Structures are given as C-alpha cells and as structure tokens.
Amino acid sequence: MERWLIFIGLTGALLQVSFAKPYYYYFVNTSLTWTDAQAVCRRNYTDLATIENEADDEDVKMSSLNYTGKAWIGLYDEFVDSWKWSLNDSSFYGPGELTFRDWDTGQPSNHEGDEKCIGLYELTGKWHDYTCSDLFHFVCYNGTVNDTSSFVLVREPKSWTDAQTYCRENYIDLASVRNMTENEKIQSLPRSKNVWIGLYGEKSWSDGNPSLFRNWATGQPNGFASNPLLSVGATCTAAAFGNQEGWFDEDCTLTIPFICYRRGPENANGFRQIAGDETSITLQWDKINNNTNFVLLFNGTETFISAPDGDGPLTHTVSSLTAGTKYTFTLFSEFENLRSNGVKTSAITAPANANGLRQSAENETSITLQWDKINNDTNFVLLFNGTETFISAPDGDGPLTHIVSSLTAGTKYTFTLFSVFENLRSNGVQISAVTAPANANGLRQSAENETSITLQWDKINNSTNFVLLFNGTETFISAPDGDGPLTHTVSSLTAGTKYTFTLFSVFENIRSREVSITATTGKMRFLTSVDVCAESSTSKYYGLNG
Template identity: 45%
Template sequence: MQFVCYNGTVGESPSYFVSTFSLNWTEAQRFCRANYVDLASIRNQTENEIIRSLVGASNVWIGLYREKLWSDGSPSLFRHWADGQPNDPSGDHCVAGSFTDSGRWSDESCSLSLPFVCYRPAPSCAGCQCCPSGTECITTNGAVQCLDPCANYTKLNDTWRSTNNTDQSFFRCDRDIAWNGWYRFYLGQSSAQIPEKCVAERRCGTLAPLWINGTHPVQFNEIVNRTVCSSYYGSCCYFTPHTIQVKLCYGYYVYKLQQPSWCYLAYCAELPFQVSAQNETSITLRWFKVSTTSFVLQFNGTETNISSPDGDRPVTHTVSSLTAGTRYTFTLFSVIGNVRNSGEQLTAVTAPLNAEGLTKLRVKETSITLQWDKVNNDTSFVLQFTGRDTFISSPDGDGPVNYTVSYLSAGTRYTFTLFSVFENIRSSGVSITAVTVPSNPLIYITAYENETSITLQLYGVNYYASHFVLQFNGTETNISSPDGDGYGYRWVTQTVSSLTAGTRYTFTAFSVLENLRSSGVSIVAATAPKNTDIFRLSARSETSITLQWNKVNSNTSFVLQFNGRETNIRAPDGDGPVNYTVSSLAAGTRYTFTLFSVFENVRSSGVNITVVTVPPNAHNFRLSELDEISITLHWNNFNYYVNFVLQFNGTETFIKAPYGPGPVTHTVSSLTARTRYTFTLFSVFENVRSSGINITAVTGYIVGMDLKLNSQTQLSESEIEDVLAELYKQYGLPQFSLKVRKVKP
C-alpha cells in the first residue's frame, strides 16, 4: 500500500510525506527512516485529521505495528525480526536477540535458558529533564540548565598544544586535569581544533600526542562521539583509547574532553585552516566560512577565487597538479566587498612517491630482510605489519635500503606495507607478502622397522608447512601435509620400502611452505637384520641346553630370549657357528628359546626353538619281589609327564607313568631260575632319556631273616621296605624280594 512518513515539525505543526508508490509495511518503514524520520504515528485526533486530509479515502500504512509491550510495560514500535521470524505466534511468547546476526529477533519459548541483558534507566538530569537536541545539561553558577555547548564552554589557549611544537624539554599530561563540561581550543587569537590524523610522538608538548580517529561533524549543531588515540612507540594508537564528544558550532568546534588513560598524554591542537587530505599530486584544504564571504587562495605566485558555498558546511578546495614530496605554502584571504583580510598561512606537503623495488632479500625462520630503493635524502619510511608501524630513516649514500624484520614466527605469511614519509605525510604505500622459512618437523623412528622397510613419523604444525620432503640415498619424496583445520600439531606417517636388510640409512626431513624449505633435520635408522638361517639344539643335560646357530655377518649380534629374560650374545670372531650354553635349568622341563639378530639395536623378527632338558633318573630303583621265573621292580614316580624305559637282555620295555603320587612297580616274567639279570631304567620326558640307573637281581633264591628294628617314628610298610633295601646295600647284601607284613604281638 501507499504510506505516510513523518518529517518533523514546521513551526509547531507536524509535517508529513505521502508516498505516490506502494510498499509493504517493513519496506515503507525502511524508506521513511532512510529519507524522513519514520512512519507516521497518530497520537491524537488533530494529527489524524491532518493525515486524513492528505490521503483522502485511501488505505495507507502508518507506524503502528501490533500491540506489543516491553517487559517494563513500555510500548514497542521498533521491530528487528530476523528472516522468517516470528515463526510461532501461538506458542513462543518471548523474544531473543541474536547478536551474531546484527541483533535480529526471534520468538522463543519462555522456558528456554539463555544469557540475558539487563538495563537500568540513565539518571535524569535534575533540573533539565530531557534537553532538546544540540543542548546539554550544564551546571553554571550552581544552576543546572539545558544549555548550548556552543555558547557555554571553557577556552583552552595553550600554545604548547600546537602540532608544530617539537620542544622535548618538558612533557605535559592531561590526566592530571579534572575535565568538566565543554572546551574550545585556541592557538593565539585563532580558533583551533584537535587533529584528525596521527601526530608524530613527542610533539604538542607531550610524550604521546592525542588525536581523534575520525572526522569532525559536518552538520551544524551535530554532536558526535569520537575515539581518541595516542601516538607512541611507532604506533598511532598505542595506549588504551577513550571517547570524547564533538559538536560543530558556527565556525568552530567544541569538545567534551575526558581524562586519558596514562601519562604523558595530552590533546593536540591545530588551526582550522588545515589540510583535509593529500596525495602525491594534490592537497585538499578545508576551512570554516564566517558569513557569505568569498575567498582567495594564494600559492606559488598564483591566486584562485573561491565562492562561498551554501549552507553551514566547511569549505573544501583541492589544489591539483602538484609535485610529489614537496612543501607548499598557502595563504587564504577572506573577501568581503572586494576587501581582503590579512590572511591566514598554512604550510602543507604532498605525499611522497612510493619506494620502488620492494622485494624480499633473505628469509629465515624468524626474520625477513626486505630491500627497496631510496626515494631521496629527505624521505624516510614507515614499515607496517601485524598492526605495528616501524620508522626507518633513509640511509646515507645512493644504495638500496635493507631492513631486517626479526622475532617473527616460523612458517608464517606476513604482509608488509611500506610508506614513504615526507614531513610526517605518508605515501599511498606499496605492499609485499612474504613467508618465513618453516620450522623443521620432528622426526621419529617408529617400531615398524623390518628387513626391507623403515616407517618414519613426522611431527609438524599443519599451518607451518604445505608439505614435507623426505630425502635419502640421493632421492626425494614429497609427503602431503597432515589434515586438520586451524592450528595444531599433526602426525604424518611415511613408510620407506625396498630397502636392504641390516643396513644403516640417513633420512633428512624438510618442512616446505610456498617453495621455502626448512633447514632440515636428519635421523639415522637401520633396517632389521635377517634371522639366522640355522637355529638348533647342540647338546643338553639335566641342567643345561647348548644351542647352535650360524652367524649373519660380523656386524650383527644376537639376543636370546627365554623365560622372560634376555641375554645379549656377541658374534664370535671367525666363520664358524655360534654355540651358547644355557645353564641352571630345571631337569625334565620344556623351554622355548627365541633368537633375534641385532643390528644397531634393531632386532630381526626372531626364530624360535623348543627343547627340553634331560629328565632326572628315577629314585629308589630296587628289587621288590622275585621267584624262580619273575622279578618285580620298584621305583618312585615323578609325575605323569615323565615315563620310563626298562632295558634288559637287549630288549626295551616302555612303561607309562601312572597317575598319582604312588610308586611304580613292574614285574618282568618268563625268566630263568637262578639267573642273574641286569636291568637299566631310563626316565623319559618328551622322548629324551635320562642317563639311566642299573640294578642286578638273581632269580630262584629264597632267604629268611629275623630282624629287630627300633624306629623313633611310626613307619609305613613301604617306608620300612625302603629302609631295609638301603640297609642291604650298605652291607653289600644281594637284592632280595622283600615284603613287610604287620603282625600283632
């Protein structure tokens, strides 16, 4: 629809604009705010009648948009919805602002937990209530009034504040002043203003001059906020900035000043006939007009007539076709009725030419050396990078300028902007991008070496290098940079294959960024040696095993591993095999031995052999019973892992160990009466025999004996038999078939 904009008041009556074209409500609001004040608000019947007379019987948009209230009960006419919002008018009744989206609104459930913002009304200016635009609540003589700062200010007429003051004998500090209200600057009899450009440090009677980072207001009676910066230590805004207010009055500015954050900082001042802008071939001047005066600008023996512009804006005039890096003196005359005043003088310079030939001379991990051509002996330089300015004097002689920027981060891209500087005026600047040499990666040998390959791990920063180069044996391999976003360390694993077993290799790794290599870091690694081709049992006993294997070469030693222990074995001299005896072993026990070849602390995959020690002979091997045709033998059992072989008369009988701890008995039958037999008993463990024990017995004898024995402890029948058998041996008696019976007295 068409719409009505509010356009302020004329006299004491509201003024409106009625559109001749149609927009939706939001577009109409945006149009009115951009070109007038806002969509019209109808606050009473009188305003309703004025608008009705303007639009007739048409339907038009006005400024009312639903009936919503803020949480403090005040009406809400301002709207700032995000796209597609509100999207749930029936359910979500609370509103959130997303300040990642310019503070735009969305309707949300009131039960949702979010951060929140509180406000406290600003204290009212007692005695002023709400002051009109362009005025401030100012206390004069104890009375609080809404006054115009243009007519109620304090003069600051300190000649030391001039930007032309370079005296460094004494530094002032504006932090010591209790600033209150509005101030107007003077230099001599002329109205002055705070500079809008960076002032060189140690000027204006202070260490760090203060200037405003922005332009002065251009609308008459306009009050703006401006940030105040301080020039120090090569930076135009070194100390913490603060904010002041500035108002444009008729022909001058007034300032509501605040204390700076540190000493020695002080506000600078310069005359209002000033340079507004300058480049290599032109200077733009600006000044205030006092009335409908015209002006004459005089420089280089020429004069230019300048008409007074309409309105209250300052006068600007650009002088063109000038020479770069040159000082000019301008004299401005105000002309009223063909009569000139005494005139004001201003000296200004054009921006110097940019330096030519800016290039990288050398780059290292932490420094970059730049080189460029001099402009002339009067032109110095400012090198700007990472938010810092470095002042560089022009060297003597005609050669190029070399400057090294140090304390940089390795593998980092920097943009340098070089300004030529003539009398504190900078050229437009010329830029160059350069990167420092990346840091070396960390390189490790992993546990993955084998006979034909070595696996390396490179540990590098992913933003330090675009890729890596691995160099060995006169070859180079490009390795992609590790994946990952942002800063952080990453591992890169690289396996080098087709190598020779038991060989030492030297690897050198480089980080590469934009074709710049790091200095390189090296590591020596060896492939695993070959296993020995023969690994066998040479000899064994009850307590030892002798192993034998072939040497690999004279540079390869060995590690023998068994029972969780490792033994280092040096390869003997000569070409014969290696023999090694493992002692102090347990009889009749299985052992697994693993043999590794070792070259420079790198082991082969290893070969295994399982062998057993010789089992012990059976204990208490004796004659148990005999008759004319049979002999019964008796011995103690070990365990069910050890069997036996009984050998006599050229025959062997395999006897399996019985289960349980009891003794073993074995009867040899079909013998010849009154015949001597020799029996040899072997213990057998995994087909390995003991050394064997012998016993001789004769068939066909029956002997009776009457013995009386005293024992301090009670013995079993079997124990008594063992004692008697041992007694027979001691007295050289032949072996008897012996049976003990228990008889009550």
C-alpha cells in the first residue's frame, strides 16, 4: 500500500502522517499526558488512534518514521461504560438491565490498574473489582424455572476465566445480574467467601470503537506504569517504537508523543451495476455531498469522478470491455485527499448473441432449432409465445439443438434466443421458423381420356400451395382464391397407361410429407361402319374407355 508522509507544524512539533483505510494516522511529536493528547486529537483530527487489525497497527508504525520510544494510542481503562457481561446476548437483557450495578463504596477501584473482574464481597454482598486470576467460588446461570432465573453456587475456587469456562460447559454462563431481584437472589445464596459473577472490564477506545484487536508486548498489560515514581496505576496504553514493539499499559499522567487519526470519508451507498451490453458496463451509486468526489479503480487504473451539482445518483460507464466477462470495480470516496476504505462490486458485460441460429428440421407438429455454442459459461433462454425455456450450455463442442413441440402444421412462428451469462442477457437474436404443412386430403383421379388425367384434392388454406411430382418433373400449383377443391390436368400422356403422381403441400418453402396416387389414362378402341351414301366400307377408330 502506498503511503504519504507529511510534515505539519503543531506548536513547533514534528508531525508525520501515514494513511490506512479507513484511518489516516498522524504522529505528533509533542509530549503530553494521555488526557491532553486526547484533547489535541479531538480538536485537530478525529481522536487518539484506534487500531482495528494488524494492517492498522503497521500503519501506525509507519507514521512514526525513526522515532524510538512510546506514544499514546486511544486504548484506556474506562470504569463506567466498559463493563460487559459474559453472557453476550442482547436479547437476554431488557431496557436498563445491561447497566444495572450494585457497587460497594469506593468501587470499582482498579487497585494497581489490574482489577478487571467482578465478584460479590463476602462481607457486604456488594460488588467489587478483583484481579481476574484470584481464586473464588462462583455463581452460574442455569436458565429459568417458572419464568424465574435459576442460579447455581459452585463451591470450587477458580479464576474468573476458569469459572466462565466451567459455567459454559456445565450450565449456560457465569451469572448476569440484570436487576435488584436477581441481585438479592444471588446474595441470598449460602456463600461464605467472595464469589465471581459474569461482569468483567474491557479496555475501551477513546472514540468508542468496539474493536477487540490487541498487540500487547510480552508481559503486558501488567497494571504497572514503567515509571515507578508515578503513583497511579497504569490505565492508558502506549505503542512502542524502535527497540521495543507492542503495546504497554502506562500511567495516564506520563507525558509522551501520541498518535491521532482522521477518519476518511464514508463509502458511497448503493454501488451497483445498472446496465451492461457486450462492451460496456454502467455503474451507479448515491451521491454523498457536494464536497465528496470519487475515484473508481479498475484493472489497476484510477478514474477521478467529481461530485456533480444537484441531487440524485452518479452514473459512470466503463467501455471497451469484453463480452460475457465478469469485472471487479472498487469505488473510493475522496475528501481533501483522504479516501474511504472503498466499496467493491462485481459487474458483468452482456454475452454475445449466439451465432448461426437456424431451423434445422421440422415436421407438422415440431420445429428443431440449432445454433453455435459460445462457451461453457454461457447458457441460453429461448422465448416463444411468451414462455421462456432455459437451456444450459452442454459439455463438449459442437452446436446446440432444441426441439419445440406441440405446434400447428403449416404455421410460422417467431423465436428469440438470448445468451445468458451470470443472469445478464444478450440483446437477443430472432428467427422465423415454420412447421411443415399437412398433406392434402382427398387426392384422387377425377377424370381421364386417352391422353390426360385430371387430379383433384381438397384445398388446405390460402397460404398453402402445392407441388406435383410426376416423371421426375415438379409442377408448382398455387392455392386458388375461394373454397372448394383444386383440380389439375396432366396432359400428353399415353393411352391405357398407369402413372404415379406425388403431391406435396408447401408452406413458406417447407414441404409436407408426400402423398401419392396411381392413375390410368383411357384405352384406344376400333369400330367398322358402312358408308351408305358412298356404298363403300371404311374403317374408323374411336376412343373407348377401358
């Protein structure tokens, strides 16, 4: 991570800055007590340093340059709001029950800065703070009986941590005391010694951050200040630099340098993809204010986007992308050169349309479609008659084939095919395809003579034409206007000869299955007549049927 080092004057002091996200840390080389350092940080920055993780801890070290010694951070003992119950279930506590206390006079005292666990004092039954390693009897919470809390006194000396473990393994947890009724019930148990309950103290961060990250030096915290001349127990925390590393608890009146932080701007809300095509992605997010700009990080390149005038969301389109690809974008808010920790979104380009969408086969009730596969990650949706069918990408190469059934013969249909990648669709490609028409009904021979045959069949509709196949030659016959059967005469035939005719219905250049008929021309016949006028005989030929 790139870091900036900046030198700024503060009452003549040396100041350096290192930034992490979401904290920007400032080392102030002026020796002050912890309380005075806190006041300076709150006045000029945000607060004394809060450290949430190892990355933050490294950035704090980077802020100090070559300094050797200790510097205040924001961790300290706060004996009002830093107490917690071992049973950490917010639903278990009603209004005011998390903060119920029954302290004895002068408690909590944090004697020698090392009393972080709470027990009932054997003489008064009131609450005292003790060193957590002390060995006491303890009270476990065992649920409810008839809507009343049940407590169990365990007469076995254990440290607070061991008592907590025992209660969690055998009951529910160390006892939480939510009100005076439960307090009195525990006080009434037949105890003769101090007993642990579930309350314990956690060091707090100056800004109220709940982070539990700690980087204590070996043997820390020990409850003692490093300077034995200071009379108060160690209740504040200093980070060591140079020859020593880690955190130390120190007397808060010690005067040493300190680390402040400034929080970067908040992240933008609603960072999302609102549109995409094969080569671009459109991103959108909510505006923060007129003073907060943005930096979009994509593929190692940063794009500065200024805050626009007016309200409403910001929109930015990233172009020159690859179809059907997932990309990651990081958006930083930026105010006075300070950045937020960034918010990420994954976005995808639309996949390319499938190539080669075509009708590959058909019959009277189905159409077979075929198209080229794109890749193993791109699926398809076929839209037909308002219904969508999901078709997953198959293994292997080669085209995809899909059959649409239960169709009507001789009908044109429109199909739209979408490619789908990560739930984003292409713009779709359309095709018109037709079912094969039905065969003509009633194909028959209706008349004939020595040289011709007349065929007849039922009309299907005005859109269905016909092709008659005879002796290797096809004759196109269009559908006539009006109703009634179609009639077609085949001429120049040989008398007394059997012929085979095949008729196809044709719709949009798609043919039906064939229907065939055998038909025969009329035979020749010979007659002799007497020409009375010429008184001579002549021979004449007449065509006779059959």
